[in-house]
Amino acid sequence: MLGLNKKDASLLLMVAALVAFAPILLNPFPEASALAQFNAGYPDLMQRFVIFGIFAVGFNILFGLTGYLSFGHAAFLGAGSYAGVWMMKLLTVNVIPAILISTVVAGLFSILIGFISLRRSGIYFSILTLAFAQMSFALAASVLTPITGGETGLNLALDDPRILEGGNTTGNIPAPNFFGLEMGDSLQLNVAGWLWTFNVGYYLAGVVLIIAFYTAIRIFRSPFGLMLRAIKSNQHRLGFTGLNTRPYMLACFVISGMYAGLAGGLMVAMDPLAGAERMQWTASGEVVLMTILGGIGTLIGPVLGAGLIKYFENIFSKINSNLLHEWFAFLPDGLEDFVVTIIYPFVGKGWHLTLGLMFMGVIIFLPGGLVELGQRIRRVFSKKDANQHTKPAE
Amino acid sequence: MAKSNFTRRGVLKTGAVAGAGVALPTIFTASSASAYVNEPTGSSVTLGFNVPQTGPYADEGADELRAYMLAVEHLNGEGDGGMLNTFSSKALKGNGILGKKVEYVTGDTQTKPDAARASARSMIEKDGAVMITGGSSSGVAVAVQALCQEAGVIFMAGLTHSNDTTGKDKKANGFRHFFNSYMTGAALAPILANEYGTDRKAYHLTADYNWGYTTEEAVRTSTEAMGWETVAAVKTPLAQTDFSSYVAPVLSSGADVLVLNHYGGNMVNSLTSAVQFGLRASEANGKQFQIVVPLYSRLMAQGAGKNVAGIYGTTGWHWSLENRFGERYTGSNAFVQSFGQKYGFPPSQAAHTVYCQTLLYADACERAGTFNPCGVVEALEDFEFDGLGSGPTLYRGSDHQCFKDALVVKGKENPDSEFDLLEIVDVTPREALVYDPAIFGGELGSCNPGA
Numbered sequence: 001m002l003g004l005n006k007k008d009a010s011l012l013l014m015v016a017a018l019v020a021f022a023p024i025l026l027n028p029f030p031e032a033s034a035l036a037q038f039n040a041g042y043p044d045l046m047q048r049f050v051i052f053g054i055f056a057v058g059f060n061i062l063f064g065l066t067g068y069l070s071f072g073h074a075a076f077l078g079a080g081s082y083a084g085v086w087m088m089k090l091l092t093v094n095v096i097p098a099i100l101i102s103t104v105v106a107g108l109f110s111i112l113i114g115f116i117s118l119r120r121s122g123i124y125f126s127i128l129t130l131a132f133a134q135m136s137f138a139l140a141a142s143v144l145t146p147i148t149g150g151e152t153g154l155n156l157a158l159d160d161p162r163i164l165e166g167g168n169t170t171g172n173i174p175a176p177n178f179f180g181l182e183m184g185d186s187l188q189l190n191v192a193g194w195l196w197t198f199n200v201g202y203y204l205a206g207v208v209l210i211i212a213f214y215t216a217i218r219i220f221r222s223p224f225g226l227m228l229r230a231i232k233s234n235q236h237r238l239g240f241t242g243l244n245t246r247p248y249m250l251a252c253f254v255i256s257g258m259y260a261g262l263a264g265g266l267m268v269a270m271d272p273l274a275g276a277e278r279m280q281w282t283a284s285g286e287v288v289l290m291t292i293l294g295g296i297g298t299l300i301g302p303v304l305g306a307g308l309i310k311y312f313e314n315i316f317s318k319i320n321s322n323l324l325h326e327w328f329a330f331l332p333d334g335l336e337d338f339v340v341t342i343i344y345p346f347v348g349k350g351w352h353l354t355l356g357l358m359f360m361g362v363i364i365f366l367p368g369g370l371v372e373l374g375q376r377i378r379r380v381f382s383k384k385d386a387n388q389h390t391k392p393a394e
Numbered sequence: 395m396a397k398s399n400f401t402r403r404g405v406l407k408t409g410a411v412a413g414a415g416v417a418l419p420t421i422f423t424a425s426s427a428s429a430y431v432n433e434p435t436g437s438s439v440t441l442g443f444n445v446p447q448t449g450p451y452a453d454e455g456a457d458e459l460r461a462y463m464l465a466v467e468h469l470n471g472e473g474d475g476g477m478l479n480t481f482s483s484k485a486l487k488g489n490g491i492l493g494k495k496v497e498y499v500t501g502d503t504q505t506k507p508d509a510a511r512a513s514a515r516s517m518i519e520k521d522g523a524v525m526i527t528g529g530s531s532s533g534v535a536v537a538v539q540a541l542c543q544e545a546g547v548i549f550m551a552g553l554t555h556s557n558d559t560t561g562k563d564k565k566a567n568g569f570r571h572f573f574n575s576y577m578t579g580a581a582l583a584p585i586l587a588n589e590y591g592t593d594r595k596a597y598h599l600t601a602d603y604n605w606g607y608t609t610e611e612a613v614r615t616s617t618e619a620m621g622w623e624t625v626a627a628v629k630t631p632l633a634q635t636d637f638s639s640y641v642a643p644v645l646s647s648g649a650d651v652l653v654l655n656h657y658g659g660n661m662v663n664s665l666t667s668a669v670q671f672g673l674r675a676s677e678a679n680g681k682q683f684q685i686v687v688p689l690y691s692r693l694m695a696q697g698a699g700k701n702v703a704g705i706y707g708t709t710g711w712h713w714s715l716e717n718r719f720g721e722r723y724t725g726s727n728a729f730v731q732s733f734g735q736k737y738g739f740p741p742s743q744a745a746h747t748v749y750c751q752t753l754l755y756a757d758a759c760e761r762a763g764t765f766n767p768c769g770v771v772e773a774l775e776d777f778e779f780d781g782l783g784s785g786p787t788l789y790r791g792s793d794h795q796c797f798k799d800a801l802v803v804k805g806k807e808n809p810d811s812e813f814d815l816l817e818i819v820d821v822t823p824r825e826a827l828v829y830d831p832a833i834f835g836g837e838l839g840s841c842n843p844g845a
Binding site for chain 1: 447448499500501502506507508511512513515516519520532533536537540541543544545558563602603604605629631632837839840842
């Protein structure tokens, strides 16, 4: 199907199915139950899942295939976001021009940074990209304030020109839309206590994710992808065989940057604000974590990693001490306080701590990330597979 | 692989399914079910408290959260009632808002507009919050206010001091109780002229972001109007922690006053380094060298310790206000007492402003008889009230900014405790702080109920 082999096609179908049914899958608990706290099926978070999924898939094309660890990918995300907001300010609040232009701008920006950074490899490359990203962040936060809105971020305003729409007509800023379908519009279904929200913006981003994922599969399976893997295994040897690897590297870097720009464009399509801290090194680090957590060099891994980190960031950080006291109210008073005291540092504002511990666990026990976890579980359950693998000597 | 046969029956079936799919949204969308976003249908109403729990303003955020919880207690009729007893409007009865019990959700803004918006969006979409409040930075407040305008809920700004919040970025669904940079300039300048004379030369160090700019501009304009001269204005990065390279050139610049347009951790560090450089002990142009901090908070004074002694600045509210200036500021002591009883120390200005905001919102709902944002906006616009600890106050309708007295404070030379670091020098009456809303530009737009 679509030039994919059977295994890849089923992977793509699986991703498509996950995207399509996420609003149901992510809301496993009835709305009124105490566990509804852990439901993730609301538009904002689902949009984040797929958008950061796209970002991580793009990052993985560079990191997973060539082994070049870019520590400044957030710069492209930020550049794409700014370009997207400007399109909405100048042209129209229809999201299509915003998404297209943000991809293009991020592409151009990554040609510039890639051309310079790719003169070095390994740690030097990482440091160069990090330096460029921090430079972009500093510029966006201060010197470029007229273009970027500085610390406040770039917002839509009532008096924006919006040429294609003929400026302002109502007393409110029009919402970003896809030919009239507003990104914030949702269809809510209440089925026997379960509340499912099917959001326009989410499905738009979801369709883009499926396309981006498909493109990534094609790149992974192409001769171009093979060349990138060759660069990862031994760039010097390739050089000695008379091959110039730099055009391949630059192309890969630009593709990866365009994915980041696409994610940035989608982010502002869902929520039309671009802030400078989107370019900060913590944001660049986050996508590295997502990729490693999910599984470097695997196709589905980065998407899973992105989902996991965003879930922690949005759900665990919301658990406050009051909620904990509610949950453990059945325990005797002294014990309740004790249990809450133990758990509290790991939730709420301490969610980073839980994430850090989990990250350590993954690195130590599952170097292949969540994908490896899945493979191990499958191996346990499928006897056929277990027979094929020789058991380690004990 | 795929093999499809177009049959009449197949096409009809597909068409029917697709038609039903297209029609569904119009049947089930939330908009058709209620008049506005997150209309509370049960026996409770949810408010969203979005404060910085991590990052440079985490102290302010923690104090805000304490005040929010206190306000919820008082609204639900628990505790001693606090400022509900002194508030001039008697619409609130201590049975929640409009008879619905007040519940709340909390979130972490991380002092980043992006994170703050994500947190606010999840409160609106997941938890059904009908009002968002909080924020300890103007960048965050402006971003969240814009989001609330789009989503159709009310935003009650917390600690945000930039002119922009109710100036060029003002929104119909957003309201600010706290004072702003312009008022700081207007309140501070006469006191400075009085203390330091009218022929001073000022050197500004300014945090490189929107609040820093408006504060520097306000202080410059008002001090230059009374005869001061501005020697230089240097911007410092927000993330800066070591200010020695910025402080070193000050003495040789010919200036005799240093104005630190810094807040939070920035101010603690820059002030400490200025004092360590011996600026305050030296003389310039034949006068004693002075330092001014336009926006003070008790939490910052705690951070800077004895370095704040004798340094002038402004603040929105201080817990000793009613003791010092009496009757006019009734409510102040009631709040300090119930806050102190619950937490064991006096509240900060951030705690005071968010407590007031919560009460003001609840009261507006009661008076409007609805949670509908448009009704609330109407009830709050040009609302004149008293008894919330800041004297008679007006919520101006044209820009949703509160007008109340501002405090000029000075670091105490001999503080009695770690909470008693500031003394109130003077109170500037609100009449002296009024400005024309048109000077900052921006448009309110119209209220948005979301649906």
